[in-house]
Amino acid sequence: MTKVAILGGSGYTALELMKIFLRHPEVQIEAITSRDKEFPHIADVHPSLAKRLDIRCEVFDARKLKDRGVDCVFGCLPHGASAESIKQILPLGMRVVDLSADYRLRSTAEFQKYYGEPHHDIANLADAVYGFPEVYGDKITAAKLIANPGCYPQTGIIGLLPLVAAKEVDLKNIIIDSKSGVSGAGRTPKLNTHFPECNENFSAYNVGKHRHTPEIEQTLGDVAGETVEVIFTPHLVPMDRGMLSTIYAVPKRSFTEPELYEMYRAYYASNPFVRIREALPTTKDVTFSNYLDIALRVVRGKIVILVCIDNLVRGASGVAVQNFNRMFGYVETTALI
Template identity: 65%
Template sequence: MDKVKVAILGGSGYTAVELIKLLLRHPGAEIVAITSRQAEHIADLHPSLLGRLDLRCEPFDPDALKAKGVQVVFGCLPHGTSMESIPPLLERGMRVIDLSADYRLRDVKVYEQWYKETHHDQKNLAQAVYGLPEVYGDKLAGAKLVANPGCYPQTAILGLAPLVANKLIELTGIVIDSKSGVSGGGRTPKLSFHFPECNESVTAYAVGTHRHTPEIEQALSDVAGAPVSVIFTPHLMPMDRGIFSTIYATPTRAVTEAELVELYRSYFADKPFVRLRTNPPATKDTTGTNFLDVCVKVVRGKVLVLAAEDNLVRGASGVAVQNFNRVFGFDERTGLM
């Protein structure tokens, strides 16, 4: 089988470099173009790629990408910018896996409420598939537009899916307390990510207003078949990468830990990237991998779920490759194990 010709948008960013490294190891993918506003060799933007990829970044030009035979474009751009770039790619018959948040929320009013921005591409929103393969896997084969999921939401959605699918917890008031490494904020400098600001310090941010709240609720409501509401609080941690979520829920009946462990084991049995742990996972156990580690406990009548992942791999570029595999019919583990 010929390799799938791939382009990446936003070449200088963190998710782009992670994606490039994954795709260089993928037997079915060939990177033929990387776009950037900076006309540089990719190894000048990311010296870790020196000797691994000989490609000069180019300006974004959908016709030029089409002329190179690009079949799928990975969008590694900020939200808002992404929805400006994607329509001309779809019009020219290229598939898109978008790492931004622009196509994740089905209801445009919800997007505009939480992102405080007007949505400019409602037409393509309708055909976007939310790219969380463990939940929406049957919709991904041949998809034209995949909305890659957010980093925090994956820990919450997969951490809670077995419980909400089986109506074992109350569907309102679920508490999700999450911590992220600083790379979650991207490479573009910002005061709160400046070393003296965030080193040796922990703080919560976007309390009650974080954009991932409706994304978590949308997917969990799909799994539950009923509305789910959560209280999601993200924290910035003085580390490079990794996300850890501690989730508290109220059971709808008396449950035992052994029963829940068995439920999780069977729910994730055919999901190779979710690892069930008997002790709390650590972010470092997942660094550089596409694994999402989950542990379920019962404490004083409450259900606790502990989940860890690498925000740049499982949280972004790794799950994007998992989606690529599903879209093009590769085994979903290809290039990721």
């Protein structure tokens, strides 16, 4: 039995974590922290948890978490706030899976550029492992601090991994056109996610400057061993959850679709969550699950890759538990299938 704590219990990724852990036979949710001074019962924050999880939110206190035997802390706070807490947790020997962006980028310059502020915890940055199991699997097992990836990078990286690893495509000429459900924008009400603005509407946002861009490039660069550049265009789909990325890559040699399928099937043969499919996947095929569905096409000599995930499960809390399972020696798919 492993005891976990969740920092920042009011958001969607925290809720998703709790739902997954309620099904995990080896995990006990020991504490949920909140910056809400009234310390509400978690069922008042997330009514769907009524009768399922009987915990009252508490103020964050790293020492107390340690004293109560917490083994692993999940950070569901905004970037910045997350690092401030994690600084206090790591010295006490608890391990951390951080769902914020604080430790994802190795370059503090890139962090400054994309997040508009200096990095909050350079001291621990070098120890952070980017929690993408298909790329950093072994490092994850041993990690003290996992920087859980953003939702968009999950589709971009998983969709390109076999081709980039084999350097079969032009690494400076990749387009990732992504479409995400609205839960990806978090639980804080804003005008663009106000129902009558967002419903029956479709739009692109942050074209060419979304914060997930450097994560994708950093990870694909690690895989390729050289610089990778992507044009990344996120869009907002009027639906709760689900994400589809349409990826365009230029192969260095001619590819047929059967060749492509063979390559991807081989690459992901032992992966429990990747499903290579002939038919075009839809987001609904994967929502509320940790699967990543991929289809491949060759159009006018270029490669078109379609990848679907649930942005809150594999895009956030599902992969967080996948990383956790690796870290604590559980079967990787526990509570996720």
